[in-house]
Amino acid sequence: MSKVLVSDPIDQAGIDILSQVATVDVKTGLKSAELIEIIGDYDALMIRSGTRVTEEIIEAGTQLKIIGRAGVGVDNVDVPAATRKGIVVVNSPEGNTIAAAEHALAMMLSLSRHIPDANASVKRGEWDRKTFVGAEVYKKTIGIVGLGKIGSHVAAVAKAMGMKLLAYDPFISNERAEQIGCQLVDLDLLMQQADYITLHIPKTPETTHLINAKTLAKMKPTARIINCARGGIIDEAALAAAIKEGKIAGAALDVFESEPLGESDLRSLGKEAILTPHLGASTTEAQVNVAIDVAEQIRDVLLGLPARSAVNIPGLGPDVLEELKPYMQLAETLGNLVGQLAGGRVETLTVRLQGELATNKSQPLVVASLKGLLHQALRERVNYVNANIEAKERGIRVIETRDASVRDYAGSLRLEATGTLGTHSVTGALLGEKEIHLTDVDGFPINVPPSKHMVFTLHRDMPGIIGKLGSLLGSFNVNIASMQVGRKIVRGDAVMALSIDDPLPDGILAEITKVQGIRDAYTVTL
Numbered sequence: 001m002s003k004v005l006v007s008d009p010i011d012q013a014g015i016d017i018l019s020q021v022a023t024v025d026v027k028t029g030l031k032s033a034e035l036i037e038i039i040g041d042y043d044a045l046m047i048r049s050g051t052r053v054t055e056e057i058i059e060a061g062t063q064l065k066i067i068g069r070a071g072v073g074v075d076n077v078d079v080p081a082a083t084r085k086g087i088v089v090v091n092s093p094e095g096n097t098i099a100a101a102e103h104a105l106a107m108m109l110s111l112s113r114h115i116p117d118a119n120a121s122v123k124r125g126e127w128d129r130k131t132f133v134g135a136e137v138y139k140k141t142i143g144i145v146g147l148g149k150i151g152s153h154v155a156a157v158a159k160a161m162g163m164k165l166l167a168y169d170p171f172i173s174n175e176r177a178e179q180i181g182c183q184l185v186d187l188d189l190l191m192q193q194a195d196y197i198t199l200h201i202p203k204t205p206e207t208t209h210l211i212n213a214k215t216l217a218k219m220k221p222t223a224r225i226i227n228c229a230r231g232g233i234i235d236e237a238a239l240a241a242a243i244k245e246g247k248i249a250g251a252a253l254d255v256f257e258s259e260p261l262g263e264s265d266l267r268s269l270g271k272e273a274i275l276t277p278h279l280g281a282s283t284t285e286a287q288v289n290v291a292i293d294v295a296e297q298i299r300d301v302l303l304g305l306p307a308r309s310a311v312n313i314p315g316l317g318p319d320v321l322e323e324l325k326p327y328m329q330l331a332e333t334l335g336n337l338v339g340q341l342a343g344g345r346v347e348t349l350t351v352r353l354q355g356e357l358a359t360n361k362s363q364p365l366v367v368a369s370l371k372g373l374l375h376q377a378l379r380e381r382v383n384y385v386n387a388n389i390e391a392k393e394r395g396i397r398v399i400e401t402r403d404a405s406v407r408d409y410a411g412s413l414r415l416e417a418t419g420t421l422g423t424h425s426v427t428g429a430l431l432g433e434k435e436i437h438l439t440d441v442d443g444f445p446i447n448v449p450p451s452k453h454m455v456f457t458l459h460r461d462m463p464g465i466i467g468k469l470g471s472l473l474g475s476f477n478v479n480i481a482s483m484q485v486g487r488k489i490v491r492g493d494a495v496m497a498l499s500i501d502d503p504l505p506d507g508i509l510a511e512i513t514k515v516q517g518i519r520d521a522y523t524v525t526l
């Protein structure tokens, strides 16, 4: 049975799902060295933001197949290191969207009305109605930096509260911003005009210290800034100074450059600053959502199925996956088959996406073809995550072509592998939506479902050849399950595809090529 390590607090709903297929150990608060010591025993690691999964941990995780982040941000995972090792990294892109958006909105209202400090003063026995006079958000301008999932929900609620909406997001179209009711502006204008600035962007090299002394200087003295995205997007020292010097009216932070927050000037600020301990996703609802979402993906990957929200498998989002799923198996099978026919070292793989597959969306089929091609060499070490890297390291050139005009089947795939021993090609399609059929081998039309053990011959189409091959295999006790010949012209060259019940015993391939009229023979195991 597989083993899963859960190293951060995860809702029980997730643990229950994992327990269906694995032994689950929950060990939270581990130090890096402790994690390195035990990670080698586990097939999967499930985390939140509390565990930093470094390259060292990934190297020690010799059995690891998947790292599941029960939340959005994977900045605490060395994703490139995981990719190099073929480890799938998944997250829950939407499970805590509402929770994070509501936290940012709660921060905005709390800042405006000094709720935390007013509450604390009443609890101290005071009744101070002067100090805590606030400001309304109605008719004020909110500047949303990052108009993605969380930013858009913040926008919808802010609009309903009567706020004017500005947004800065270089990757969003004007049409999309208009749909949300936001005016897209550049960062400078947003910083200058907004009364409330709220950050909803990932932390990347470009966004690190995006908000610094220079940008803060552009804000109105009455403006406030909220960060429920990632620590480090704001330069904390510059922010504390700007508040202390009265250059801006305040800030609310849920995330920090270093967590837990240690010694910091931010802690000495008064009611102008509200600090929460990374609580954006901490609602009961969000924790159930993300735990179920990620546990299901870990379960699927451990069962050999693809994950719907893998962050290191390009182009394999849930919608694409649903559409392409049946074709992924076709691509892998064809890749595996053409690799075995080519034998030796493959130098070029050409994948032609045909018919309705001739679109950008089908790109994952190229990766699946490569995975199939590399299967003989790498077995389970190759997967959708590392197939591209492995191919590159082996010097395999991958060419993707498209031909929408091929309409023999709704969609079909043609793979051609050129290697040290020559060139071979296979084409396949799906019948009845799921059943894989080989429709062409080396340019000869056939129509056979691939089976586990097969023999292919290239021969002269002439009387008696099928009988001779049948008797030869029979004399070695090889049982033929099915046989089909593909030819272009009568008595010309032809291809024979035989499905056999067991692997072809050693030495028989050479005997087959001695049969008069047979030029070449190949055996494959799929």
Ligand SMILES: NC(=O)c1ccc[n+]([C@@H]2O[C@H](COP(=O)([O-])OP(=O)(O)OC[C@H]3O[C@@H](n4cnc5c(N)ncnc54)[C@H](O)[C@@H]3O)[C@@H](O)[C@H]2O)c1
Pocket: 072, 073, 074, 093, 096, 097, 100, 145, 146, 147, 148, 149, 150, 151, 168, 169, 170, 171, 172, 200, 201, 202, 203, 206, 207, 228, 229, 230, 254, 255, 278, 279, 280, 281, 282
């Ligand atoms: N505090 C919490 O507990 C909590 C909870 C959930 C998410 N988050 C964080 O919130 C952030 C947003 O999450 P999301 O789900 O909305 O992500 P998302 O991917 O849906 O949206 C991010 C948006 O940022 C934009 N963006 C990227 N780089 C940018 C840049 N340099 N300048 C401006 N815009 C840029 C993108 O175009 C995108 O529209 C992430 O950092 C996530 O980790 C925090």
Ligand SMILES: O=C(O)[C@H](O)COP(=O)(O)O
Pocket: 048, 049, 050, 070, 071, 072, 073, 074, 096, 278, 279, 280, 281, 282
């Ligand atoms: O990226 C996220 O999903 C949030 O930062 C939540 O982090 P958490 O799971 O540690 O609460």
